[in-house]
Amino acid sequence: MSLTTSLHDRVNGMQPTKRISLKSLFVSEPKNSNHFTFEKAHSKLREATFAVFHNKTIPYTLEELYREVEDVCASKMVPVLYDTLESLFTVYVNELLPTFLDESLQLKKASQIWEVYCHKMLMIRNIFLFLDRQLPVVNPKYLCLWDLALNLFREHILTHNLVQPKILKQLLDQIYEERTGTTVDRQLLRSIVRMHMDLQLYQKDVQGPLLRQSQQFYAEEADNLIKQLSVSDYLAYVNRRLSEEEERLNAYLNPTTTRTPLLATLDSELIAKRMEYLVANSLSLIRDRRLDDLHLFYSLLSRVNGGVDLLRARFRTHVKEVGQAIVDNPDKSTEKDKVMIQSLLDCRDSLIQLINLGFCADPTFNRALQEAFEEFINNRPNKPAEYLAKYLDAHLRTGNKTQTDEELERIMDKAMVLFRFIYGKDIFEAFYTKELAKRLLLGKSASVDAEKAMLSKLKQECGPNYTRKMETMFQDIELSRQLSKNFRAAQQTPYPIDFNVNVISPASWPQYPQLAANYPPAMLSLREEFTKFYLSHHQGRRLLYEPSLGTCVVRADFPTSPGVHKELQVSEFQALILLQFNGPVDVPVSYAAIAEATAIEKTQLDRTLLSLAAGKGQKVLIMKPLSLEMSPDHQFYFNTQFQHRLIRIKFNQIQLKETVSVSPL
Template sequence: MTIQERKVIDLNEGWATMQKGISTLKDILEGKPVQFQTEEYMTLYTTIYNMCTQKPPNDFSQQLYDKYKEAFEDYINANVLPSLREKHDEFMLRELVKRWEDHKVMVRWLSRFFFYLDRYFISRRSLPGLNDVGLLCFRDLVYLEFSGKVKDAVISLIDQEREGDQIDRALLKNVLGIFVEIGMGSMDCYENDFEEAMLIDTAAYYSRNASNWILEDSCPDYMLKAEECLKKEKDRVSHYLHSSSEIKLLEKVQHELLSVYVSQLLEKEHSGCHVLLRDDKVEDLSRMFRLFSKIPQGLDPVSNTFKQHVTAEGSALVKQAEDAASNKKADKRDVVGLQEQMFVRKIIELHDKYMTYVNDCFLNHSLFHKALKEAFEVFCNKGVAGSSSAELLASFCDNILKKGGSEKLSDEAIEETLEKVVKLLAYISDKDLFAEFYRKKLARRLLFDKSANDDHERSILTKLKQQCGGQFTSKMEGMVTDLTLAREHQTGFEEYLNSNSHVNPGIDLTVTVLTTGFWPSYKSFDLNLPEEMVKCVEVFKAFYETKTKHRKLTWIYSLGTCNIIGKFDSKPIELIVTTYQASALLLFNTSDRLSYPEIKTQLNLTDDDVARVLHSLSCAKYKILIKEPSTKAISQSDYFEFNSKFTDKMRRIKIPLPPIDEKKKVIEDVDKDRRYAIDASIVRIMKSRKVLGHTQLVTECVEQLNRMFKPDFKAIKKRIEDLITRDYLERDKENPNLFKYLA
């Protein structure tokens, strides 16, 4: 049996068959009522297969590959180009889209007929695939001729839409799809032949508009327009531009509308950033943040303006408080105290207000946190009426935490206010000064039972500890703990007295035992105690020695209080006085009339203290003693008598002793502590570094101490010199700016 050999198909014969099929395909594309039959399709496929598998010289693969390309070229030249050339603008775009869709159909069908070429011949020779050949024909013949006109037509439509006209967005999406597809996997055609020109046109369009708007519109109106434009451009991308254009397009719009006019917008006379801040235009400020955050360094000028505005408002509050203080000379203590309280309250309100701006309008951006911090640091470190901000804050806390303070607040409000005060403390450079003032006032609250609530006292210490570290609050925490222990001691003392009936101090006695290191230093004068009190002291000493033999008691009589009965002609009155006042009054149990020198000798106090005590008893509100001569000032030639005619509607009165102005002492104590802190810091640094230059040593020292106070460069220099004298450091012999650590 012999296999019948396949009949050889020559090139012309085969191609004639193929052309019939191609003609049918062209008719279909031109809209004629024809269609492919399955047999016809199979014939075309088989013809190609046979012509490619014949033995040489009848293998027509290369010739068919060339003819495949020619088929497209013929169709494009005969049908596509003429129809495109006779149309313009939008009509040309519609025709292009139609022709492109037809072309892709033609490529799909022809590549099926010629499939065998793709599978073997093309892959072996590394030639462009059938699909690519079809697309390249369109690119070389149609795209290269029309891409410029298409680009112009599309840009023109985009501009029309920007001016408010309705356009066929679907058409543009399809046209721009051609730019993408014709790149065959690369975005070069889209970017170079369309996007580049579109971006230039966009910049020009918005540049023209912006130059008019900036003259006509207020800052808020301009920003509304800018935001709307950006929204519409973003919209454009989602509807017909390629997504890769979004960032570039928005950058162009932002540049022309915002970057170019940053300063003009922010500084607009009646509507710029300062005005928006002044008038609390929260919505406009939020919009400003949204817009300017999108441009490079766009937020810098906004945050600078914010900082200037907050600084100006805070400085105005300082000036206002200064003016109020200097205008109210009369009744100065109370008025100035009240003014200071109001000043701190206003600063807290200012901080609340602008912190809300930072959180809400400026979305917690670090740049605005920094601006707020720097602004508050400026005016929070200015004093008012001779008081530093550290002292004012400490007084404000004292007023909130003590019984009968001027601020009547709920527990929640107190907690909230204390939280805010601690936040303000972060802006104050002299935190150590605040700590010392606060400690003095805390001591008075605790010792004189003036503290309204132990929980609040502990709560603020916790907050301060979180803000400034454990070292900052360790002494204060010790003070609060001391008071708890002191109550236990007192209970123990009362039990001791009950179980030792032979021991009797003669009068009711309460003693508060404190740990020296925790509390502020108090002068302990050897006051000559009245006999009635001497026994009390001895009894308590005996009790305390039963508890510990290792601790020495130092009595601070200046902090003591006494309740004594004054037997006046009209009625007895209970007097609440200090130990100093009580000691002075008890002298008149044995003498009717005493001179200033006699009182001073018997009390064994300084002139200052004697004068204060006698002034409070004879020249102030309650005249328990009669002074001769009856002048307002105490002098060493004065005489004093008990005023038996004294009376008051109350049965119990408190006679205050004028407080000593402790400010000077606090400042001196803090200065002394700072010297120690600088010394310790320098030694610490030098111990680890061994050798260090002057500038670096100063810089590191400032860095270490900044958390508590801002060290003065002169002070550091002075401490370095002192440490050299004390042989902790030495100067390098060759370089005087270099220091060595001496172990």
């Protein structure tokens, strides 16, 4: 039969496998009982063992030696043979000791002696394999031959008070040299480490001193580098050192027992003891969106207790500072407030990307982001809610034709994220309802589906009571369309004016100022007809007309566009003023005459006249003198030089807080 024995029996295989053939391992009595004598066999085996130890030729075949061992065991002389081997092993080990005691001993020599020792012990074990198998049966206290060899080497050589310190110092010196950049013989170090592991001295004699040396080395190195390097460079240094130690563990240390405490030493000295300083000086990484550095920073801080907590707190502070700068407006700049919401959304998108790529999509950082947004947004009451409503209004209006339905949906979803942060949801409701009313009454909604989708999002977030009035507004508009259709169908003779009415319930719509005005007879007649029609179907109700929300399309002919009828899309007040210029084009109309004819309240009249005479690209009237302050002496002329590339021209109203420029035509 074939028997395989290798150094793997003691440590993961460092010597080539030895193969021997044995005819039989079990005999009941000496095979050569007629010629066997213990003394003769004993002498042969002693001689063979001595020859192995001293590199001499064995004068017997291996098969002959195997039979002698079997016969000795069969003659029940195992204890004697075991004692003989133990004595021979001890003598040989003591012969090796002087070499280890030599002051000039180097690791390479120690490794060579150890490798030769192991090889010889394996050869002897193979010769005495039958004995080795019998030892536990004969006496459980007997060590197997390999363990006996290890014990003797450990007791007589490696634990010697003049040997172990010398070998350990050279080993640690080599590791130190490698850490400082010197190339070392890793195979040699691996052999020395494995020797200690085989002799069960690694953890006690190597690992402990190695950890202490590592702690001192990295503490001093970190102290020197923390103030010299930038945060980014220091993080790269730590990552490099961790990789080097991982490589060192796999190359020649014992990763099973050393990896955890060694890397914990690096974590403590390079990260944990420096993390407060690093986090405090990490603002540039966050501010400049250095995602690779932040990802490394997060990974390193994840290795130590409280590291990620510190980074998250710094991140939250940064978010609050950046967001507060966007929301605050100490100079009361209208332009800054107008871009507030878009700036917040862009900021949040950037921070979300930072969390996903820099902080491994850590959900606790998302929560910190939400907390910071909620805090700084509500540090300025009302304004974020107001401008969020106006932001949505800008995207839901017909004038915004650059976005697809999918883009509009994403915009609404992002706006809802900010909406959730806002405490003053009633403020948002007031402004959103006001802007929604304008879109519905003036026909400026880009998409009814988008409007209802936004309404559904608000309802889902705040409940049905929050959107009840808004839903009523949609119902009023839909009923008004049918009402206008029915009114036109009921007229026996079509009116020269295309007339549409929105009948709204005051309880659900914003309150509007009651403004009076004088209307031309044709418009008054049409309005009275509609009132009769409505009241005939809804007894007990009262209609109150609100001119400030009305719109008109006025046809105008300009000498600059002969044969082309321009259509001016204007408010009711603008239409009432333009109707005063149906006379000769060279005859001015005074401010006083316009005021008397239209009966429009002065503030409203001034704003409306400015929109027609001073609006950019919309100067359909000429004003003299050029002034923002109106007086009864102002004269207005029809602008015969007015030009516009469009057929239908939409005229804007000038808001109370807006400023306009007056310049000659």
